[in-house]
Amino acid sequence: MLASLRGRSRPTANSVLGIVFVGLLGLWLLKNLLVMHDAGRAYDFFNVFLIGLTTGSVYALVALGYTLVYGILQLINFAHGDVFALSGLVASTFIVSVFGLDENSAAIVIIGGLFATFVIALVFGALVNSTIEFVAYRRLRSAPRLAVLITAVGMSFIVQNISLAIYDVNFRSVPPLISAQSVFEFRGVHYEWDALFVLLVTAPVLVLLTWLVKSTRQGKAMRATSQDPEAAAIMGIDVNRTISFTFVLAGALAGIGAVLFLVEFNIRYDTGFQLGLIAFTAAVLGGIGNLTGAVLGAILIGLIQAFNEGLSWYAPGPDWTRSIVFGILIAILVFRPEGLLGERTAEGA
Secondary structure: OHHHHHHHHOOOHHHHHHHHHHHHHHHHHHHHHHHHHHOOOHHHHHHHHHHHHHHHHHHHHHHHHHHHHHHHHOOOOOOHHHHHHHHHHHHHHHHHHHOOOOOOOOHHHHHHHHHHHHHHHHHHHHHHHHHHHHHHHHHHOOOOHHHHHHHHHHHHHHHHHHHHHHHOOOOEOOOOOOOOOEEEEEOOEEEEHHHHHHHHHHHHHHHHHHHHHHHOHHHHHHHHHHHOHHHHHHOOOOHHHHHHHHHHHHHHHHHHHHHHHHHHOOEOOOHHHHHHHHHHHHHHHHOOOOHHHHHHHHHHHHHHHHHHHHOOOOOOOHHHHHHHHHHHHHHHHHHOOOOOOOOOOOOOO
């Protein structure tokens, strides 16, 4: 027993490397804060932090879609990001061309139009995602994983090219429907209403999703199917319906995230491919298959992106953001493939 305790207390090389990396990152952030403080701009550091928090909230909705599908099928649905982009493009059509919303519209009209757009994007994303599952993935559940992986990549390109054919290569954006005025301002640190709007929508969605998965009958069916589909079927759970519901849920999250992204930024046919890879990295970082881990990973990736692009002291800058994100993905897969909150399995994933 004493030998076991001694062995357990001995840090591994991976944990030492992780501690060193986190320590260096913390020192870099502290140095940037001190540099900004000396220049009389310490508030910029905290403004960048708030930007990262907002961006990470959008990433969280997309990352949850990846982690839901992976948790139940052990499948990386690479088309998920493209469903996100197509849902955002459809949402832009409704906001601009159907509802005719702009910054001069009455507040009640903007609220009603945005609510209707959320519902439309949610339903559209759910329909597209469930159709992909029915057409492409259902027949491959017993196929080798390589076949499923290739199919997922193929569906990604199909959805992306559908978006390109309908909406061409131009970015789509919407008028500034949410005010950019500050919610609060304290010694130079400020937070705008449009950024707060993202958090006000994201937080209840995350709480509702957690409740659905952990406390409802359908959520219990999802967790049972994730653990052992055959045993779940023997116990009377409709596995096909449960898997389809998971894809519907993931598509709905993509639709909601797409509208939030559209309100803050602009979107085009390949936005989902790039953002999807970032969200996938966030899901892996937190522990793919773990809902809390997906949110944590997304927030961390959002903060890393914001600090890299918003700080000045030895920050690589926006041209290096994707390289840094995918470098983190590679490091996680090499040193801790189960992620921050995931559990190590026999496959090491």
